[in-house]
Amino acid sequence: MDQNIPTSFIPKKSLAVSSNLKSPNDGQKSIGIIFLISLIIFVGMIVLSIALFLYQQFLIQNLERKSDSLDRARAAFEPAIIQEIERLDSRMRSANQILSEHKAVSSFFSLLEANTLVSMQFENLNYETDEMGQAKVTMKGKAPSFSSVALQSDIFGENKFIHDPIFSNLNLDREGFIGFDFTATIDPRLTLYENLILGN
Template identity: 35%
Template sequence: MEERVKTSFIPKSSLKVERSETRSRNPLAIVNIITGALLVVAIFGAGGMYAFEKYTMQSIASKKLSLERSRAAFEPATIRELARLDARINTGYSLLRQHVSVSQLFDEIETRTLSSVRFNDFSYSIADASRVLLTASGEAVSFNAVALQSDAFSKSSIITEPIFSNVNISKTGTIVFNFSAIIDTSRIGYTGAAVPSSTQQ
């Protein structure tokens, strides 16, 4: 049986080369498209930033001009006078806040002192910015009166840490003692009101 030889006039090798060349060009085209798109976006972005910067500068200049006009509407001499007045008011308030009203302290002692107790030789010294040390001597009709007086002072919001010491019987039969306490100056300042006290009998 005779074998037939198949012949073809289509060059197979050349087709393979062309197909491979076509395939190799496709990635380059995609890269070119992406690059072009990024370039367009960058151009628009740069234009937007320039426009925004220009708008911002114009807005700042406009507000600065408005501020200068507002300042010019006030007289500089009046502004300086108001500033000096404000400084004086603040200084006066600071002095009043630090000043202690001794009259409020004596009112508290008078209100809290029992009729059966008498104090002598009051003195006080400043312990720190918020506390004053009060010392005194006194006498009472009995030991029970001293105990009641200690209880009365312990209820005060101004007289804190009351201490009765050296309690003895005098030659006349009365009870003598020494007294010390810490005064809360924040409660007796000119800017604060002392807490009302009930009268002790």
């Protein structure tokens, strides 16, 4: 018999697993991790979707409750009364605007009457108002003497509603009276109808 044939079937060298050989379970482990992550994400998305749906339903119900509450509160205030009050408010605002812009020239005539000397005579009067509401008065008149004109000028000059009173074109007429022209501006507050009513 040949002596090179081994008589024992037990290997003399140890069988070591080669490092570049992979176990059949390694591929399943990587697929298992990816599947687990995907499953977690999928379940998370389902839970998030359910939570968002429930939150949306909560918001819709809350909005409906508040809308019903607002409708009940609106009905409690009786819309017809509110509309009537709004119309009254509009009318009062309009009346207030008309009253604040209305001019009462009669207060100027009362001022003129109270501050004119008995001896003075006014023959004509022109009362004009500019865009700013400032009134300008021009008058022609006559007085018995120059001293009467000077005294009248002082009286008008001291009045807070008559601004820039000017007596001009003084001349002696045939009857012995002193003729004159008068110009002045009138404070707009004097002719406000509102002040006339309030007694200011």
